[in-house]
Amino acid sequence: MQVNDRNRNRRNIGLLALIALVLQLGIAPAITIGQGHPNFAFVFAAVVALSIGGQTGVLVSFVAGLLVDLSSTGPIGLSALLFSIACYILGMEVRDRIAEEPSMTLIPFAVAALCVSLFYAIAMLLFGESESLLEAIVFRALPSTLLTILGYVPFLLVMGRAGGSGLRGGVTGKHRSRYTLGNR
Amino acid sequence: MPLTGKGTTSRQGIRRGEKHTGGRALIVVVSLSLLLLTLGTREGPAAVLSGARSVFQTVTMPVRYVGSLVTAPFTAASNIMANLTTDQETLSELRAENQRLVARNAELEEAALSTERLEGLLELQSAYKLTSTGARIISGSSDSWSATVVIDKGTSSGVAVGMPVTDSAGVIGQIIQCGPSTSLVRLIIDENSGVSAMVQQSRAQGVLKGTATGSLRLTLIRTDQTVEVGNTVVTSGLGGVFPKGLPLGKVVSVEKSAGALYYEIVVEPLSNAESLEEVLVITAISEEQRATAEDIAEADEQETSGLTKDDALKPLEITEDEDESTDSDW
Numbered sequence: 001m002q003v004n005d006r007n008r009n010r011r012n013i014g015l016l017a018l019i020a021l022v023l024q025l026g027i028a029p030a031i032t033i034g035q036g037h038p039n040f041a042f043v044f045a046a047v048v049a050l051s052i053g054g055q056t057g058v059l060v061s062f063v064a065g066l067l068v069d070l071s072s073t074g075p076i077g078l079s080a081l082l083f084s085i086a087c088y089i090l091g092m093e094v095r096d097r098i099a100e101e102p103s104m105t106l107i108p109f110a111v112a113a114l115c116v117s118l119f120y121a122i123a124m125l126l127f128g129e130s131e132s133l134l135e136a137i138v139f140r141a142l143p144s145t146l147l148t149i150l151g152y153v154p155f156l157l158v159m160g161r162a163g164g165s166g167l168r169g170g171v172t173g174k175h176r177s178r179y180t181l182g183n184r
Numbered sequence: 185m186p187l188t189g190k191g192t193t194s195r196q197g198i199r200r201g202e203k204h205t206g207g208r209a210l211i212v213v214v215s216l217s218l219l220l221l222t223l224g225t226r227e228g229p230a231a232v233l234s235g236a237r238s239v240f241q242t243v244t245m246p247v248r249y250v251g252s253l254v255t256a257p258f259t260a261a262s263n264i265m266a267n268l269t270t271d272q273e274t275l276s277e278l279r280a281e282n283q284r285l286v287a288r289n290a291e292l293e294e295a296a297l298s299t300e301r302l303e304g305l306l307e308l309q310s311a312y313k314l315t316s317t318g319a320r321i322i323s324g325s326s327d328s329w330s331a332t333v334v335i336d337k338g339t340s341s342g343v344a345v346g347m348p349v350t351d352s353a354g355v356i357g358q359i360i361q362c363g364p365s366t367s368l369v370r371l372i373i374d375e376n377s378g379v380s381a382m383v384q385q386s387r388a389q390g391v392l393k394g395t396a397t398g399s400l401r402l403t404l405i406r407t408d409q410t411v412e413v414g415n416t417v418v419t420s421g422l423g424g425v426f427p428k429g430l431p432l433g434k435v436v437s438v439e440k441s442a443g444a445l446y447y448e449i450v451v452e453p454l455s456n457a458e459s460l461e462e463v464l465v466i467t468a469i470s471e472e473q474r475a476t477a478e479d480i481a482e483a484d485e486q487e488t489s490g491l492t493k494d495d496a497l498k499p500l501e502i503t504e505d506e507d508e509s510t511d512s513d514w
Contacts, residue, residue: 025244026251029324030258035398036328058206062213066220070240072327073360073370076233077220084213088206117328124329127225130375135396136329144328 013048013060020044020064023151025071036143038151041068041079042116045087047155050105053091061087074120075127082119086112102159106152113148117141234361241334242363248323248334283353286454290354290416290431293384314427315468317341319349322366331374331394333357337465338365346425348466353454354431355379355419356463367465372432373398373453380422381432386410387482389420392432392451400433402449409447411438417451420479427469428479 023040031038045064049057065083069076090112121141124130224233319337337343339362347359349369357377361368370377373394381392381402388409393401405411415435421428433451440447 021244022247022250025247025323025326026249027255028326029251030255035331035396037326039327053206055206055209058209058213062217065217067240068327069220070237071244072325073330073332073368073374073376074327075221076224076237077217080220081214081217084210084217088210091206120329129329130396132396139396139398140328 009052009056013052013056016044016047017060017064021067024068031147033143033147034139036140036145036147038147039068039113039116039144040148040151041065042083042086042113042148043152043155045083046090046109046112046152047159049087049091050109051159057091058084058088074124074129078120078123078127079116082116082123086116102156106149106156109152110145110149113152114141114145117145117148237368238361238363241361241366241368242338245322245334245336245363245366252322280352283454287353287431290384290418290454291429293416314350314464314466315470316350316464316466317343319343319367319463319465321369321463330376331371331398332360333369333371335367335369335463335465336365338363338367340364342467343367343465344467348426348430349463350430350466351455351463353456354433355426356455358425359465369463373400379426379432380420381417382420383409383411383435384416384418385412386415389422389479389482390446390449392417399436400451400453402435402451403446405447405449407440407444407447411435411447411449413438421474422480424469424474427466428474 020040020043023038028037028040041064045057045061048060061083062080065078065080066076068079068083072079090108118137118141121130121133121136124136125133130136220233317337319335319341321333322336323334325332333356335343335349343359343362345359345362348355349357349359355372357369357371357374358379359367360370371394372379372392375394375396377394379392380389382389383402383405386409388405388411390402390404393403395401400417402411402417413435417432417435419426419428419430419432431454433453435449436452437450438447439449
């Protein structure tokens, strides 16, 4: 039943969003390397993009990015923009792989997280919010990426334990074919 | 009919796939993001987006509280592990005492120097008769690009944007956003922070700026002035935001490049706002805590004396963010 799937998706996304919000606002400030903090909001957005992808992935990543922007002092819309693009690409390229082998998503996720951090660093320089690109990359972007990747690992393990179902609520039969080309 | 059936199913699958690629949604959210970015760069600090940030900050305060409660034992455990070789109680007492003495020492030195300059002053008065309200840091910065903390006092407690914030060791930052019950404080180590400062011993005046490394840089100190490692950096009071003479940090390195007009000075902040602690929000500054006409004249003289005649006609070297920033002390 598609209706049931959608409801389950919404519930799962809502639950995951709540966890990510608590982690991002409550726990992330206490976890630091250099000046970098883990970006749990991006982890959340990426998990949704990798599990469901498509329109839902893009919209969820936009909202997640917007919340990051609102909780920071940086330009509002920048994280939303980067998250949306990164998660759109993640969703396009990788989303079906998570059903087969969640660990395969680690490298694409790491690349996406690194790209988001690097582009953010460049944008901050262009907006005049940062003075040195090198320092921004060394002390902020790279530690942040590392911590974000580490933050993704528990989600990966949970998805792996759930049989690679991600947020879709199941991998068998109709559920799985819903987001793939043709019938499997 | 198997063929038709198969073809139909396949087409449906493709349509479904196309529908869910999110291309249209991406175009919409990218446009929206760019619109927000444009609005954010064009609007003033008190506009809609800043209001949205304040609302978000207030709404998410319980989440931050929960987070601080959860992380507090781990932070404490981490501190204990780091100092395992030393008796924890003794170490804590010594640290607290050391912080208090450093702050007290800077305060007394400032008062003493002030008394010397103002020969008519007979009684030693405390340099800091601060009108302030106590607050508690409830959360640190959740992103990697800013050094901020959230405190549990807002407009309902008389706190407003621009007010300086100190802890027991000295200045930690300045309020940049205010909600009804919380406020966001930009720390002095933030890259966009700029505080009018001076070297306590030599009275050399400059601007103390944050860096991406988490240290502080004292800028605009001319190379013909005297600055030594170990000197204390205090607020100069020139911006009219911070009371004069509050301790900011200690000079840890002074470098002079060949042909450079200004020193490259690295300052270590005295305060550590990473730990959750009580802070003071300075709600008002008295006349005696502001920079005097003499201080302003000294600063002007310091700036112009090192420049050539042609240079003197140009405006001071103030970076764009310093120039435009409404929350900066400079």
